[in-house]
Amino acid sequence: MKKLLAIILVIAMFASLGITTAFAEEEPIHLTLWTFQELHTQLYKEMLDKWNANPDNPKLEIDMQVYPYEDMHNKLTIALQTGEGAPDIVDIEINMFANYLKGDIQLADLNDIVEPMQDHLVMSRFNNYAKDGKYYGIDHHIGACIVWYNTEILEEAGIDYRDIKTWDDYHEAGKVVLEKTGKPMCTWESKDCWSIYPLVNQHGGDWLTPDNEVRMDEQVVIDTLAFMKSMLDDGTAVACPGGNHHSEEYYGWMNAGNCASVSMPFWYLNRFTDYMPDLAGKMKVAPMPLWSDGGHKSAQMGGTGTAVVKTSEHVDIAKEWLAYATLSFEGCVNTWLILGFDPIMTDVYGSEEMKAPNKFFDYYDDTIFDMLKTILDDIPDTCLTEYFPAAADIVRNEMAYDLVIGGGDPAEIAHACAEELRDAIM
Amino acid sequence: MKHSNRIDGKRQRVKTILATTLMFVTAALLMVPFYFMFLSSLKPGTEMLRNGLSLTFDPGVSSFKNYEALNTYRDGIYWQWYKSSLIIMVLQTIVGLVLSSMVGYGLAMYRFKGRNAVFTLVLILMMVPFEILLLPLYRMLIKFHLTDTYFGVILPYLVPPFMIFFFRQYVLSLPKELMEAARIDGCTDYGIFFRIMVPNMIPAFGAMTILSCMNSWNNLLWPLIVLNSNEKFTIPIGMGTTITPYGNAFDVLMPGAVMAVVPIIIVYLFAQKTFIAGLTSGSVKG
């Protein structure tokens, strides 16, 4: 009997010990995050450390899994389809996002973290990831399109890039560059959308209306394609080596000083610093030239909507951390410092924190944001409906190819692509 | 007579020189991609971006530094991938060999009702593109909680039809007397298989070991769907994460690729003799 009592006592002691230690050192909450961009994990890790450093926050442990781009989206599709194996937080690329807003939406709406901040945010970036008034994704950047000029080549041709105001100026400058240096002014992508879509969008065009009416064969699209073709025809523009501005062939070719400029979204800054080191100090950024017949100062392109999965066991805590990591002042400043993106929070522009020296200022100069501020007031919304992925696919795989490689007639290309998109919608 | 013999000998020598030269040139051409791979693995990634592929060896920029980077890249995750690949390869090969050799043997050695139907089924399955079954299979894995497990990865390769086919062909080419003699000695059917037939099937096992290791080591799609944790990834998937739309991590990719070829070549060199002998005798009969 005594023995039994002793045993019970011992057990009770251990049990209470267990309970108290459980209280003292609470188990961290475990979350899984999927991304296709390893770079993003640097920001997430930084913001996770900061979160955990604050004793008021529940301890978090985030398992960050990096997948190849296509495969991550495919994996996510399967996981959401089957209702199991999905992560808690996931980075979804903008062109793919609408795929996950079909039917029974498996993502959690983020209105409760987005709406309190909306006066400080560039809200058009959130509309890309919204449906029926609900926000499902948080972007990391605006993605304003700008132009990078190789000043060494331009100087050789006697051109000051600051004098280039319109696309016609750009084309004329290109002719001088070609004549004086034998080098093209720019490259157009033949298997991606980063040449056609920004130009069309800046010109005032888009692929779809919010009601899924196809706009691909509007005059503005045809005019834009015709302009691009005119540059191809006289050699001031060439087909991008490797097919897009993300191919290693292009990096090497551009890095060797073979082309006078390139037009890409702001986030392309870090491709220069990382992959084209020899151009440091030679590249200058400037706003896109304007269209003489209307349009806007820039276009917002690309992006990643970070989303929370509805079936997650910790939806609320995942949202809270995501808000901290991406919607806080600190998070947005780090987005610039770590990733080199143009943050989605208007408050950060002009702040002292953003002026901290970094590799981007070293590569270009520290006037980047002064330039950027001049265009932020006039960037059109893009219209991302559920058929946007289909449209983007047609642009990438057909419109770009037929224009740049096939050398087809702009009007015919636009009509053919529009018809195909209409078929897909029916 | 003597004269023509000399001409024949001469012609034969010319033939030998021509044929051997052709074989040698082809072999050299086939090795070119490896040469590219190895040279690139010695260069810094920025060098790859600057100059693309190049056949010239540049001692100024070449070093084995990238191979050291395999240890440090994302806390040495490359070797985790390596381990996963090895585990899956070994498991898949052993299970596949045991089960399909049994089935192939059964189909070759016994006459029983439905034998032709089963063999036809094996033939048809050899022609079914496995890709079309991915999604339902994945749903099944979820039901049995097998996602993110090595077993889930090898499940569709437990009894590969092409192996059954091969073992059946091979056993058919073995003398039937082997089995008869053993039976007279009082062996059970299983005893005959494991103690008498298996030792006689070693060349076939050699051939299938290499093919199975090859398939497993290079398999991409299915392991990618099944595995979720980066630490459990196989080499092809892991290498895939270094190829991004934002620029490839050549520093890791190229040495990783070279290291990935090594174990399979080692297996090959060891099993080569039995392998070629096995393939030779197994695929003769249609």
Add this chain to the structure above:
Amino acid sequence: MSENGKTPLLKRGFFTNPKVVPYIFIAPFLIFFLVIYLYPFITTILMSFQKIDGPNSVEFIGTKNYEKMFNRNFKQALMTTFRYAFWDVVVLTIVPLIFAVILNSGSVKFPSFFKSLYFIPALTSTIVVGIVFRLAFGTLETAPANRLLALFGQPAKDWLMFADTGNFVLILLTLWRWMGVNIIYYISGLQSIPSELYEAAKIDGANSVQQFFHISLPGIKPVLIYVITITVLGGFAMFTESVALWAQNNPGGVGRTIVGYMYLMGFYKNNMGMASAVGLVLLGLVLAVNLIQLFAMGFFKKED
């Protein structure tokens, strides 16, 4: 003990019953077939008649997936696949055969050394080697393939931007990887032909070409059938090679195969129903081509 030619009844349990034994040997396959093939296959058929938008949103839509399937992209994928499969079968049947005959003729020194060496490319990962091929056939004038063209005074080519040159690179990649495997298959067939046949032919005055067509070719027919069958499957179900060269961003759909299209539909465009329908069409194609081929080669006549 075996006076009446039978094992004594006493010793027979269920598992040693001669009627049962064969089924025990093939049981792994039967279970495997039911679980890994039949059940998923039936599910795929069902899915091909559905519109699937999520776990709780499945709608039966009859044959709509099949009706909507035949658009420009699908036809292009069909074309690409047929073009590739055709050249794949032609090149991978003939080239290794030529090498096998030469290697087996006794005219080559160190034949087994070459045999082993030719096999090594098959051991590599397509994804990784694909990167080498992609860069080798790059668009720039400095790309190795274009440098080679320049040696012959030819202008640089955009190899991977066009269907025909792209297909050429695909075939080259496939040939590079699989040549050694098929050579070994063929040599195994050639070695099974009794040498007396050749000696008799020589006495009859047949030259080596005649010997090849009258002795070697008929002699390796079973191997030929096997090689063609797996090559047809490999050709029609090709996917990895295309991904390795183009990733999913196929310029103008160049190089996108049926499996690639299926993958695009199912995972990229989240249209599982359509993907299932495309998969079944692919299955039909592979089976049809292979069965025609097997009939033409007289494969079924041989079976008892």
